[in-house]
Amino acid sequence: MPPSSFDQLQKRLSDEYPLLSRRLKEVCDYVTQHPQSVALDTAAVVADKAGVHASTLVRFANYFEFSGFSGMQKLYKQHLLDALQGNYNDRIATLSKSTGQEGDITAMTLLAEFGSANQESLGTLKEQTDPTTLTQAVDLIERAAAIHIGGVRRAFPVTMYFAYTLAHLRRNCHAISGLGLMHEDQLANIRAGELLIAITFAPYADSTQAMIETAHNNGADILLISDDANCPGAARSTIVLPVADAEVRGFRSLTSSMCLAQALCIALGYRQPEARPLDDNRTQH
Amino acid sequence: MPPSSFDQLQKRLSDEYPLLSRRLKEVCDYVTQHPQSVALDTAAVVADKAGVHASTLVRFANYFEFSGFSGMQKLYKQHLLDALQGNYNDRIATLSKSTGQEGDITAMTLLAEFGSANQESLGTLKEQTDPTTLTQAVDLIERAAAIHIGGVRRAFPVTMYFAYTLAHLRRNCHAISGLGLMHEDQLANIRAGELLIAITFAPYADSTQAMIETAHNNGADILLISDDANCPGAARSTIVLPVADAEVRGFRSLTSSMCLAQALCIALGYRQPEARPLDDNRTQH
DNA sequence: GCTTGTTTGGAATATATATTCCACTGTAAA
């Protein structure tokens, strides 16, 4: 019996991958990565794009007990339709029923909820961010002799993202990691002409506030990314970029903050074409 | 000359509607309301659904100067692909034109681009994630006596996000930080009953592969989060969660990976109500 | 009501497409 649903097929594809021959693996790679192509192209075209012969494609379909490529393709077409008209909500319902607890909060419902909430918050990010402020922020990063990045606890992933990306843009940057609780020492030598990127969310960690204080006293610039434009430390900052991350069931996300960080870094990348990290980035781990 | 783009065709469809015969109008109604059907179904099926004969469909296509139904269908297929799989570059061009800053790449246009791309990739995350696999992943985390998190370089922010959140759920977890280049030692004592959450993206860092190898040899479970379900290491993993992050202008985002991490952690939180970290989380910095 | 021109549906045809078959290649075991 061939798989009767796209999900079933996907599962078999990954389970039985190691058992496949070389060409069949190539097909498997292609179809998992380009399901839309399988749905829309003809067998010959799919075969060509996947770098194999058409008959190999049929063998592949037969391996998973389809009558031929066409049979398998039907599943892909159906999946595309479902995805298009947002039928994935049905999948959630089906799952809840199958586990016998309809009102239950499953991992999938949470994923769907978070996905949607994050999509919305990205929408507000686009709407509410002020272009002028954003440009000034990029100016600030561009001019800085050195960039220090301070964001702790929940904000730490954003810190690391900045550190990674700025390093790849060949900028002189230091993430304040808090390693050995030496965060104060890590920032002690900041000076005028340098920049602190501070990332802080309510209830605003004292340590981040201290960093802002230090940077301010030493005459350095400060770019503050925060959930509130008037949070403590905002007055001392050169530029404040407010960002409203989604909250679902009491959990706050980082999506918009990460997206903003991304946009800042890449705008910077486009300002210094000699260091455009396109290839660089592709070879990352 | 037949319309060369979907938009052109749409325009002609509405402009010339009054000139069409009764059946041709019916066809026109159907194709404007069900473009996906035109893209995915065969001529016979489309004709049937539209309530006309197949030859009428061909006449309809001929009316708009296509060689036949197939020619027209190509346009619909292409349109579907563009809309679906983030042909961002096309839409980016339209976006820049509409803002009137064609050649100029400003920080704001980049933010808008990334925002949109990430929104779409969150959509595909919801569509493409298999509910069963996701639930199994949460099971795995729940059962684990200890959780080790390994994801380096670009994946490191995700590692830190896991570490932060799992700690707040009072789980015994260790982020493999690579501090002092002791990453191998950090994982050396993993054992059966424990779990490695590995996060890796093309081109798949050797160090992460080594972690998977170690965990596997020691009989521990492995949850792999990757951009390819068949990437090296997938065969040794207990569960693989594939995630397709957006790519714009050669830069790849982390949004979907972060969102997936979030959903996993919070689903876990709901399984252990005694440790529900709602308040905990709100007091984070 | 008849004629003319247009529209329509069905059968026949043409074409595109998938599938099968077979000979060849490469690989592992004897």
Next chain:
DNA sequence: TTTACAGTGGAATATATATTCCAAACAAGC
């Protein structure tokens, strides 16, 4: 080195699909 066998690509075939053609139905004008 030889043998056996799974894997592969190309040509031949079968099938599905689209397209054309024609006769019938219909509508408008005479």
